[in-house]
Structures are given as C-alpha cells and as structure tokens.
Amino acid sequence: MLIDSHCHLHDREFFSNEEAKSALKKAAATDVTKIICIGTDPDDSEAARLFAEQNSNVFYTYGIHPSECQKFAVEKPAGSAKLVGIGEIGLDYHYSPETREDQIKLFEQLLQLATDKNLPVSFHVREAFDDFFGVIQNFPRIRGVVHSFSDSKKVLKRILNETDFYVGLNGLATYSTLPTPPLEKILLETDAPFLAPTPFRGTKNEPAYIKEIALWLAEHLGTDIVTVSETTSKNVHDLFNI
Numbered sequence: 001m002l003i004d005s006h007c008h009l010h011d012r013e014f015f016s017n018e019e020a021k022s023a024l025k026k027a028a029a030t031d032v033t034k035i036i037c038i039g040t041d042p043d044d045s046e047a048a049r050l051f052a053e054q055n056s057n058v059f060y061t062y063g064i065h066p067s068e069c070q071k072f073a074v075e076k077p078a079g080s081a082k083l084v085g086i087g088e089i090g091l092d093y094h095y096s097p098e099t100r101e102d103q104i105k106l107f108e109q110l111l112q113l114a115t116d117k118n119l120p121v122s123f124h125v126r127e128a129f130d131d132f133f134g135v136i137q138n139f140p141r142i143r144g145v146v147h148s149f150s151d152s153k154k155v156l157k158r159i160l161n162e163t164d165f166y167v168g169l170n171g172l173a174t175y176s177t178l179p180t181p182p183l184e185k186i187l188l189e190t191d192a193p194f195l196a197p198t199p200f201r202g203t204k205n206e207p208a209y210i211k212e213i214a215l216w217l218a219e220h221l222g223t224d225i226v227t228v229s230e231t232t233s234k235n236v237h238d239l240f241n242i
C-alpha cells in the first residue's frame with residue numbers, strides 16, 4: 001500500500017475529468033491506495049473537496065499558496081469528513097520575494113486556522129527557511145510536512161532537530177543530489193502534474209508514479225519496497241489520520 005500525500009489531480013487546469021478518472025484507476029492498479037489533493041487557493045480547495053467527495057480513496061486540504069497571498073483572504077473552509085489538513089501554505093521567496101510581508105501575514109493566519117481546527121499542515125517553503133523557523137516558533141502545536149523539500153543538508157538538519165515535522169520526498173530526489181531524510185520522517189508525494197520521477201521525467205506526473213519514487217528510495221536506502229511502503233504509509237496515517 002502506497003499513498004500520494006500531495007498532488008493536484010483535482011485541478012482541471014492540468015487534468016481533464018477523464019484524465020483524472022483514468023489516473024485514479026492506474027494509481028489503484030499500482031497499489032497507490034490513498035491520495036491527498038492539495039488546495040492552493042479557496043476556489044481550488046473547493047474543487048479538491050468536490051473531487052474528494054466523489055472518490056472514496058481521495059482526501060483533500062484547504063490552503064492558500066504563498067504566491068497567491070495578495071489575491072485571496074482566509075475564509076472558513078467548508079466542513080467535510082474528507083478535509084484532512086491545511087495546505088499548501090508557507091513562504092516562497094524564489095518567485096516573489098517582494099511580497100514577503102504579505103506572505104508572512106497570510107501564513108500566520110493559516111497557521112492559526114490549523115491550530116484552531118487541530119489539523120496538520122502541508123508546508124511549501126522555498127528560499128525562506130529563516131523566516132519559516134521564526135514564524136512556526138509562535139505556533140507550538142502545529143504538526144506538518146515540509147512538502148517537496150529541496151534545500152541543503154543544513155536546513156534538513158534544522159527541520160529534524162528543531163521540529164517534529166515530516167519531510168515530503170518526490171520525483172526531484174530521483175534525479176538530483178538532495179539530502180535524504182530518515183525513512184521514519186518521509187512522506188512520499190508526487191506533486192502531480194509537476195516533478196515526474198525518473199524514468200518519466202519531462203512528462204505529466206500522476207499518483208501512480210509514487211511507485212517509482214518508492215522503488216528509488218528503497219534502492220537508495222538499501223532496503224526493500226515493502227519496508228518503504230509500510231513505513232511511509234504509517235507516517236501519512238500518523239500525520240493526516242488516513
């Protein structure tokens with residue numbers, strides 16, 4: 001049993017209805033039994049909710065991506081048994097360093113929402129870890145996963161030493177030299193349609209490719225895919241309660 005803990009399969013900008021349906025079938029046939037669709041703004045989160053309510057093995061999160069910080073305000077997410085987290089939220093100074101203050105303000109509001117609702121968080125952090133560590137210090141009850149980690153060994157160590165967060169590992173790992181977190185801290189994710197793993201690099205990513213990432217990780221760690229599947233699925237269960 002494998003789980004895709006972060007994808008955008010509900011987003012009709014990337015997947016038509018038919019494509020999403022066939023991707024779900026392919027995922028099930030590849031032993032990817034659960035999928036979390038991640039919201040990037042209130043409308044997109046609503047699309048994720050509808051998609052999750054139509055498909056028994058799909059769950060979703062409510063979030064506003066830091067790049068959308070000047071377009072959207074925090075609203076109350078619709079109540080749903082399929083809502084398993086808040087995200088993706090965070091700070092991204094790679095594309096929009098000029099909106100730093102607005103990003104931090106929005107991030108704090110969404111961390112408060114996660115605290116109030118007692119929901120785990122999917123973090124998007126890029127070139128902004130100093131501010132990230134500063135902000136989360138004020139929210140000690142927050143649990144979460146640093147999605148698509150792509151920073152240095154030093155930053156990875158800080159995450160592991162200073163927080164209880166999990167780290168999201170995806171197709172990037174299969175063709176780069178990123179530091180690898182310990183298996184007990186890894187959540188597997190595709191971030192589909194982005195970041196397809198080797199050997200599908202350059203094509204549209206989909207949840208079934210979690211298998212390729214798991215195979216890569218098993219080989220990289222010198223272990224077997226059963227150990228990788230069981231441990232990472234348990235990690236998702238412990239964080240998102242699915």
Ligand SMILES: [Zn+2]
Binds near residue numbers: 006007008088191
């Ligand atoms: Zn994403």
